[in-house]
Amino acid sequence: MGKKITIDPVTRVEGHGKVTVHLDEAGHVEDAFFHIVEFRGFERFVQGHPYWEAPLLVQRLCGICPVSHHLAAAKAIDQLVGLEPEDLTPTATKLRRLLHYGQVFQSHALHFFYLASPDLLFGFDAPPEKRNVVAVAAENKELARKGILMRKFGQEIIKAIAGKKIHGIAAVPGGVHKTFTAEERDYLLHDNDTPSADTMIKWSREIVSFIKDYHDKHYQWLNSFARYPSGHLGLVGPEGQLELYHGRLRAIDAEGNTTLHDIPNNSYLKYFTEGVEKWSYMKFPYLKHLGRKRGWNRVGPLARLNVCNGIPTPLAHKEWEEFRNYTNGQINNCTMHSHWARLIEMLHCAEMIKGLLEDKAILGNDLVREGKLRPEGIGIIEAPRGTLIHHYKVDEKGMITKCNLIVSTTHNNEPMNRAVRWVAQNVLSDKPEITEGMLNQIEVAIRAYDPCLSCATHALGKMPLQVAVLDYEGKVVDERCKG
Secondary structure, eight states, X not given: OOOEEEESSOOSXXXXXXXXXXXXXXXXXXXXXXXXXXXXXXXXXXXXXBGGGHHHHGGGGOXXXXXXXXXXXXXXXXXXXXXXXXXXXXXXXXXXXXXXXXXXXXXXXXXXXXXXXXXXXXXXXXXXXXXXXXXXXXXXXXXXXXXXXXXXXXXXXXXXXXXXXXXXXXXXXXXXXXXXXXXXXXXXXXXXXXXXXXXXXXXXXXXXXXHHHXXXXXXXXXXXXXXOOOEEEEEEOTTSOBOSSSOEEEEEOTTSOEEEEEEOGGGHHHHXXXXXXXXXEEEEEEETTTHHHHOOEEOSHHHHHHHOSOOSSHHHXXXXXXXXHHTTTSOOOOGGGHXXXXXXXXXXXXXXXXXXXXXXXXXXXXXXXXXXXXXEEEEEEEETTEEEEEEEEEOTTSBEEEEEEEOHHHHTHHHHHXXXXXXHHHHSSSOOOOOHHHHHHHHHHHXXXXXXXXXXXXXXXXXXXXXXXXXXXXXEEEEEEEO
16 A cells, blocks of 8 residues: 655645556566646636637736736737737837837746756755745855845836736736836936846856856756656747747757748747646647657746747847857757756846836837627737737637637646656666655656646646556555655
8 A cells, every 4th residue: 555745845846746657577667658737717707708809818927027927818819800910019019128128038047046056056956945935045144135126127117018017907808908107218228226137137147157166066957857758849030049029930959950831920820739648627729740659848047048040139149159069069958057047047048138128119108909700719829938829710790619729738738747757767666666866856757847737728826746656456545745
């Protein structure tokens, strides 16, 4: 009979997660699965609502990345009213971009400083009470202070544009509902109780230097932990550069061969489909022409830096070149390098934010364009965690009849399962027992993807991570629950 040991604190992964490890007759790891056990229902909840409510409703998927859902839905709703991204006014486009970069900036800061840095600073075997931001502050006060203020800066941008830091209102069909004031701009351009955009650039460069130094000192485990070949997917701009707000879809395989050639957003259904498994509510997206076995991709910072040809801001581009040189120009399939990639994106966002704040167009009053209702709209954006797709259909009255959401964590479903399998096969090979260190390694592997499991299953609530080891007859050998 299996045993169950409860460990606190709650895992630093948002949502409901369960891991099962299956052993063969010899007691060796045969397979491992990352189960998402939340109910998947939000796509049905929005049906029957008028299309203009979608950008507000879908924010409730998550308190971590509501802005990303808000903007992806807004881009889809623009199409429903007959408008493409280039049809919006310059002011509306730049305000939406500023909102988006503020969201990515604050989300990356939250993940790295609050969730990931304890893994890096304290290691796998650190006691539970030390794996949190409070312990980080005790060990490295300046790192924690900057992390808190950097996240606050991004949240202040969101509040200025959307009215609230969480679940505000910014985008409306065809544009935005209000302009940016000179006072709001000046507050973010100058140091006060919230440090300025220039300070954010300075600190972002310092944090990138910190992670590079960490890689130099710990290269062996960072290069090998949960490393496996995969495809990579992300949006790119007209010149193939990193694009977080609006671009074309590009995918490459583990060797760098292009598997999706910069397709327009509206064509995504021709190339993508989703597999299902009876053991998880979360689907498995993949490229149709490659099939389920070969067509899955990672998304997020690591994938985006792999698929792009460069970054359109000078400081971040220089860091991207160094990042690519680290693997001699080869595709980077190291899971733990996601944190380095995430911090380079933070620097890019800080540069973009400053440029937009200094652009007088964000103070304009030409905010909305009008068009003619169409039956279908698709919005794709690069959320902090990766490629996010919103697809809506409406009837002649403008009521939503169909909603399909493929969120970043859903794309990363197969990659996270591979990461969990890697840990199981490398840690449980000698003894089928769940130790604290093994449990932490599973968390570290999953957390590198910054998953939002509630987004992926369109549900609400939190649940701790559960891990169970089953023998070849399906009997529980060991089980632990965090939280």
